[in-house]
Amino acid sequence: MNTGKRLWNYALYYKKLLIWAVVLLIIAVSAELTGPFIGKKMIDDHILGVEKTWYKGSSEDPGAVRFQGSYYVREDRMKPGAEKNGEAHIYQVGTAYYFVGRPVSFDGNRSVSDGKLTMSNGKESRTYPAVTLSKQDIFQFYRPEIKGLMTLIGIYAGLLIFSVCFHYGQHYLLQMGANRIIQRMRQDVFSHIQKMPISYFDNLPAGKVVARITNDTEAVRDLYVTVLSTFVTSGVYMLGIFTALFMLDVRLAALCLLIVPILMVWSVIYRKYASVFNQKIRSINSEINAKMNESIQGMPIIQAFRREKETMKEFEELNEAHFRFKNKMLSLNSLMSHSLVNVLRNIAFVGLIWYFGSASLNASGLISIGVLYAFVDYLNRLFQPVTGIVNQFSKLELARVSAGRVFELLQEKGTETQGVPAKRKAEGAVEFRDVSFAYQQGETVLKNISFTAEKGETIALVGHTGSGKSSILNILFRFYDAQKGDVLLDGKSIYSMSRQELRSHMGIVLQDPYLFSGTIGSNVSLNDDSISLEQAEEALRQVGAGGLLQSLPQGIREPVMEKGGTLSSGQRQLISFARALAFNPAILILDEATAHIDTETEAVIQKALHVVKQGRTTFVIAHRLSTIRNADQILVLEKGRIIEKGSHDELMEQKGQYYQMYELQKGTAQSAV
Known part of the structure; x- marks a missing residue:
């Protein structure tokens, strides 16, 4: 599905809201666009209507005006069937008005000399006796128009107020609908992030992921x-303006329709170049976010090794590339925005002047001033939305590119996050059957791994870096799936369970403990409703963190900053242990959990673990072999294979790889002492 269809589908989630917004908009625009028609009627019927033909009438006639002892009534206001006698006309020449008390053959260019009005149109010319009207006389002829003018002004003002109210409604609904759409999109993106396999985050910097969730959305x-x-x-x-233009003059409205294909061609040309620039801008922006995130996380290393200048140089290269493509977009927008709109506007007005000018040369083709006013008004209004559309081209293309990046993330295959709840707690028996695994094709990291861990046993995994210890636990947790073999939990394949069901039986403590912003208690329970604050506190005491709680002013409610920066590594690890224990897992996994802990804290944890691991199957990865002497089973790995297996005493008797590693660490420790 392409980007446009996906964006449309998101809009359909709130179609009722958007439809109502469009309905209100149509009503508001319809009310607003009646203005030029009202203006046309005011000009033609009331302001310039005084130049229409007048006939003699009586004082009882509506709109009758007394002049020189007679009453005159405008032709369009005479009673139906009334006799037309005493034709008269009023003409404006310059700022003066003249009364002609006889029929006039045609209208045209006007001039007054020695009390005579001359009409000329091409080769024809006629002269008529004319009486100059005083201000009082002019006002008398305009008096009947005052009521009509005030009525139209009131209608126009009412329509404007009506339009403003509906504009507010449509703007509010449209903006609320748009905000709702983005709220749903962000929820979908963040929810999808939770479903992404661990391998996805291994291959993509965190800054780039964050950029897609925040900047791109x-x-x-x-x-x-x-x-x-x-x-x-x-x-x-x-649409409303073109409808009005066609009502005024079909030919000129058809000519104005050329703006539509011009806009379409304009859009295609703009997108051709803007798409390339925006793709680069968004990509570089993600790299900048990734670089900033990496620099902030690694600031102690940067400063300790005096790499500030080199880091700044790398950032400046990205920043310069971003600036360069932004300038290209600026040039494109400057070239294809206001300047071209102004050219179109001027061409349209030249066409309007030519059209009405040529029509005025033909007596039969004369256009009223009101029509001319309405056309100029509508033409001015027409270029306001054109300018609005053109000015949004840059945001449209940027949004289209950003949406493509967001939907690219949403298209990534995720894993299920909703599984069938476990009907019972697992016993904890684990069996690996001939398991082989590779992170990348052709680079096998586990080769034919087979072993069995009975319920309640402690299994230790030892070996040099890269031997496959952590990979075994990744397979067990289903962070990754094995390409060959099977893993059984209580005799049932873990691949027949949902990941959520499998992980509900497990708890893990990592080498580098991660704490979330919140409190000590929320970091233990992870806001799980099934774990009360009292249970979380008890878990902390079980792992020997009672002293930590007493030393904090607010105890278990003590706020925790991002990553637990205000706590020592030992304290963070104690909280991480308490987190695993609070969930009461059948299988407990310790991934080098004591690597960052001092000897005194390690002694506290070892004492607590001796109690809490009873009845649980425990997997331990440890570089300090002294911490796993009591393990029921020790697996020695090398290059993805199990080369030795047994208890501490059994492996020491074999005097193989484990024996050498243990003696080496023992000798190193003694030398250090």
């Missing part, structure tokens, strides 16, 4: 909040 937000509202509003405006 914010750009898509501009599409719905600004671009969509502008395009819909402008589209309705243009």
